Amino acid sequence: MERKGLVFTVFIYASALLLAVLILAPVLWLFIMSISPAADLSAKPLRWWPQEVDFSRYRMLLSTVENSAGAAFVASLYNSLRIAGMATVAAIALAIPAGWAVSRTPTVGWSLSMVIATYMLPPVALAVPLYMGLAWLGLLNNIFGLALVYLTILAPFTTWLMKSGFDSIPREIESAAMIDGASLFQTLRIITLPLAAPVVATSALFALLLAWDEFFYALLFTSDLRAKTLTVAIADLAGGRVSDYGLIATAGVLAALPPVLIGLVMQRALISGLTSGGVKG
Amino acid sequence: MSGSWMTTRAWLLMLPLLVVMISVIGWPLVDTVRLSFTDAKLVGTQGNFVGFDNYAKMLSGSNFQRTLITTTWFAVISVAAEMVLGVLAALLLNQQFRGRALLRALMILPWALPTVVNATLWRLIYNPEYGALNAALTQIGLLEAYRSWLGEPNTALTALIVADCWKNFPLVALIALAALQAVPRDITAASLVDGAGPINRFRFVILPYLAGPLMVALVLRTIEAFKVFDIIWVMTRGGPANSTRTLSILVYQEAFSFQRAGSGASLALIVTLLVTVLAVAYAALVRKVAGSTA
Numbered sequence: 001m002e003r004k005g006l007v008f009t010v011f012i013y014a015s016a017l018l019l020a021v022l023i024l025a026p027v028l029w030l031f032i033m034s035i036s037p038a039a040d041l042s043a044k045p046l047r048w049w050p051q052e053v054d055f056s057r058y059r060m061l062l063s064t065v066e067n068s069a070g071a072a073f074v075a076s077l078y079n080s081l082r083i084a085g086m087a088t089v090a091a092i093a094l095a096i097p098a099g100w101a102v103s104r105t106p107t108v109g110w111s112l113s114m115v116i117a118t119y120m121l122p123p124v125a126l127a128v129p130l131y132m133g134l135a136w137l138g139l140l141n142n143i144f145g146l147a148l149v150y151l152t153i154l155a156p157f158t159t160w161l162m163k164s165g166f167d168s169i170p171r172e173i174e175s176a177a178m179i180d181g182a183s184l185f186q187t188l189r190i191i192t193l194p195l196a197a198p199v200v201a202t203s204a205l206f207a208l209l210l211a212w213d214e215f216f217y218a219l220l221f222t223s224d225l226r227a228k229t230l231t232v233a234i235a236d237l238a239g240g241r242v243s244d245y246g247l248i249a250t251a252g253v254l255a256a257l258p259p260v261l262i263g264l265v266m267q268r269a270l271i272s273g274l275t276s277g278g279v280k281g
Numbered sequence: 282m283s284g285s286w287m288t289t290r291a292w293l294l295m296l297p298l299l300v301v302m303i304s305v306i307g308w309p310l311v312d313t314v315r316l317s318f319t320d321a322k323l324v325g326t327q328g329n330f331v332g333f334d335n336y337a338k339m340l341s342g343s344n345f346q347r348t349l350i351t352t353t354w355f356a357v358i359s360v361a362a363e364m365v366l367g368v369l370a371a372l373l374l375n376q377q378f379r380g381r382a383l384l385r386a387l388m389i390l391p392w393a394l395p396t397v398v399n400a401t402l403w404r405l406i407y408n409p410e411y412g413a414l415n416a417a418l419t420q421i422g423l424l425e426a427y428r429s430w431l432g433e434p435n436t437a438l439t440a441l442i443v444a445d446c447w448k449n450f451p452l453v454a455l456i457a458l459a460a461l462q463a464v465p466r467d468i469t470a471a472s473l474v475d476g477a478g479p480i481n482r483f484r485f486v487i488l489p490y491l492a493g494p495l496m497v498a499l500v501l502r503t504i505e506a507f508k509v510f511d512i513i514w515v516m517t518r519g520g521p522a523n524s525t526r527t528l529s530i531l532v533y534q535e536a537f538s539f540q541r542a543g544s545g546a547s548l549a550l551i552v553t554l555l556v557t558v559l560a561v562a563y564a565a566l567v568r569k570v571a572g573s574t575a
Contacts, residue, residue, distance in 0.1 A: 019384060
């Protein structure tokens, strides 16, 4: 790099500070709201830092006392976990064989292109028949029904990531194993899959994040604690008559915690996945 | 191994995926087309065939035209702002300064925050009585009296665009940064020796490396913005006075709030067609840009 003047250095640090504040301020404010006493949040002028730190809302939301705000929150948290988990496992199970097949047999590649093109479809284009279909199957307001619907988003995405992952594993390794007498499935299990493990992990993380984030289908297809997800529960809180804004903020912090932790810890893998063209929908 | 067996085997391995995709995407899409020609309700009646009535009614309605304008405005402004902010942030992060790695790590925060949490957070910030924006602006003297940012038709859409940009520009920044890091050092060094100023350097040396990845980001973000639902639903539900109602919100209202499945389906297909045309046009553009910078 070329030598830089003092003015330039000051400019760089000032911009960096500005960017850091821009990114951090809203997130920090969400957290501060969650630990500020309700009186501080409705004070004028607004108190930017709580007089005394108050973590009681976290205890309240994570309690399982029946019919409390906590019970509803914990139920939706649990629903989100189960739905995201099931949809991710199913998406990966579909994506591994399909991704490998497309990677090794370019003649069927057009079918994957068609699957990926469904990304353009707005969910509203599928919502009405899906609603009627789930109703007919008795799967409305049901975690299995919602997990099934989530495959519309997760499966194309994971298949695409898996296909690019398999592309980077040389097929000569597989041919060598086959010449040594291994069957196709032995080869895949012993040779290819272990090599593809990092890609499987990245795909699974993306799928989990997508399912955790999903709101539209959850809003339409769930109605009570049996299947309502965290995103719908938070939207209910935000749009409802909750007088304590700190409680809404606490729910937000808890819902954001898993993806933010995944994002920070898995940064390298996620960024390389993102920048290779896969972008969260 | 023969080619035809390879192909058969590939199809067999893809079968589970294709079966699932046909049942959760293919069939619903076909059924949406069928419904769009009927006057079916969401529950109860199967509906009668009404030809293109739904399309005619939806396209000629003032709701559709106004919503199309709102959606286009949202998409154009938010994506443009995300691109500019993203590239500026990437140029900054490509410089050497202390704390750079930390700042880059922070960029993942808005992206990782669930959309609904982001919408809720900004809704709290914009709160007319206790919101942080009102408090901050009055405390530094920029604002006389508290305002209802999401409650006034002339500020609500802008407030939404700001919230959407905050969440999405870091992704553009990360994509642009990865592209910047692929610019060979000796090329920038050579351009310095040749006496290129910073603007020319950006235009002729750096931009060609950025163009391809940025085009991809532009396409994906525009399609996303055109389909936008979540952030708007949580923050304003399309209000006040329908000033933030986008196409997806309109379809939701038609099909689910008013339970008119038939006309809702026709509207959904109109939106799908618009997104498809947009995507195809963009794809052609991407190919052109990729071709000219390869």
